[in-house]
Amino acid sequence: MAQHATLGASSSAKWLNCPPSARLEAQFENPTSIYAEEGSLAHELGEALLRRDANALKKIMGNAWYNSDMQQHCEDYRDFVLELLNEAKAITSDAVLLLEQRLDYSLWVEGGFGTGDAVIVADGVMRIIDLKYGQGVEVSAESNTQMMLYALGALNSFEMLYDIKSIIMTIYQPRLRNYSSYEMSVIDLLTWANDVLAPTAKLAYEGIGEFKAGNHCRFCRAKHLCKALAEYNLEPTEPEMKPSELLNDEEIINILNRADSIKKWLSSVEEYAFAEALNGKKWEGYKLVEGRSNRTYSDPDKVADTLINAGIDQALIYEKKIKTITALEKDLGKKPFNEIVGDLIIKPAGKPTLVVESDKRSEWSPADNAASDFENTDVTSIN
Ligand code: SF4
Incomplete structure (x- = not known):
């Protein structure tokens, strides 16, 4: 089972902003999500492809989470990493690629370590690449403290062997087509580590400091x-809201x-x-009730047989429905599916959504979609 540091890199945005949170949340269970299993498998696949480990690949392909999309995304990740390695080798002939490397940043954070998916160590620029297989939230590499902690761990291990001047940290998030990089000089990274990280991590480790929400x-x-x-x-x-009846x-x-x-x-x-x-708790003023439910067949096959035996035409009983694009792509493979019916696939304009200005999508205008129905405007996805 993977070990986890109390002050983990992936949760660093939390404990750096709110130092006592690390100890407070330790008393609550850490739910494992099905997406974590999928993400772990994608990481294993990415690593196996880079190592050309045929045995590992065979085992991964037998996993229920494995599919052709994952294969494609991880092959793209492999190509991306190898391209960066070749660039590094052109500058430093003994540049090395390290996979799933333990990165120890305990010089600044008590007991702190993490695992770097891919680290390319070379003179001049060191590269840290983090594969994120999730498709929920787009993650930016800019001032990303998880990446900065990994960078410190890598620097700590290799600065004696290589003349590292700066570090480029890259988030590779293929399912959202998000490839975000951020470069920091070693001097700036160490200044942040000594002036901000170390004192805040000390508070966090001791479970003290100010609670700060955000x-x-x-x-x-x-x-x-x-x-x-x-x-x-x-x-x-x-x-101090301005005096008025309306916002x-x-x-x-x-x-x-x-x-x-x-x-x-x-x-x-x-x-x-x-x-x-x-679990039996009674909240004052509240009660549990049975929710609404819809009628359903106790045995759909038996219902159909009974109707047919009663002389009802099968066409009235069954409905034929084509599978979804995703399901057919999965069954037939993306490439063959697109070769056969690619020109019959359309992508209707999405309904307008109000989002923050920093969102990467270009601004919608009514002219983009004259037929848009304003009643469909989505204000639920503001983030
Ligand atoms: S303020 Fe936020 S981060 Fe801090 S303990 Fe509360 S919920 Fe957690």
């Missing part, structure tokens, strides 16, 4: 019970800025209260 709370296991987050979400958006534009924007965080927090509190109620 976007980083999203992945905190304590979020459903955390008072600091509740206060943050419930406090007025503007301490002004500025006040609406303030609410939009916090909408995603508030919705997620509300869901986590509701889920917690529901789970506790199922």
Whole structure:
């Protein structure tokens, strides 16, 4: 089983912003998600492809999470890493590629270590590449503290052997077509490590410091019970709202800025209260009831047989439905599917969605889609 540091790199945005969170959330269970299993397999596949490990590949292909899309994404990842390795070798002939390397950053963070998917060590520029197989949230490499901790761990191991001046950290997130890189000089990285990281990590390790809520709370296991987050979400958006009966534009924007965080927090509190109620807890003023349900066949085959025996035409009983594009691509393979019916696949314009300005998509205008129905406008996906 993989070991985890108390102050892990992947949770560093949380404990660097809110130092006491690391100890507080330790008392709550860490749920394993099915997506984590899928992500682990993609990492194994990426590594096996880079190592050309036929035995490992065979084993991976037998896993239920394996599919042709994963194969393609991981082959692209392999090609990307090898291209960077070749570039590094052109500068330093003894440049090396290290896979799944333990990166120890405990010089700055008590007990701190992580695992780098791919590290290319060479004179001049060292490269850290992190494969992210998730497709939920797009991750940027810019000032990404997880990557900066990996960079420190790699620097700690190799600075004696190579003349490293700067580090390029890259997030490779193929399912979102997100390839984000960020370069930092070694001097800037070490300044941050000594001035910001080390003192904050000390607070976090001791479980002290100030609770501070923000976007980083999203992945905190304590979020459903955390008072600091509740206060943050419930406090007025503007301490001094201008006297008026209606919200002004500025006040609406303030609410939009916090909408995603508030919705997620509300869901986590509701889920917690529901789970506790199922366990027998009685919340004053609330009760569990049976939800609404729809009628269903107890035995669909028997129903069909009975109707046919009663003389009902089969065409009235069954409906024929084509499989989804994703299902057919999975069954037939992406390439053959597209060769056969690619020109019959269309992509209708998506309905307008209100998102933050930094979103990579270009701005929608009514002229883009004259037929758009404003009633379909989606305001639920603001983030
Ligand atoms: S929910 Fe947010 S404020 Fe509360 S402990 Fe976690 S990170 Fe800190």
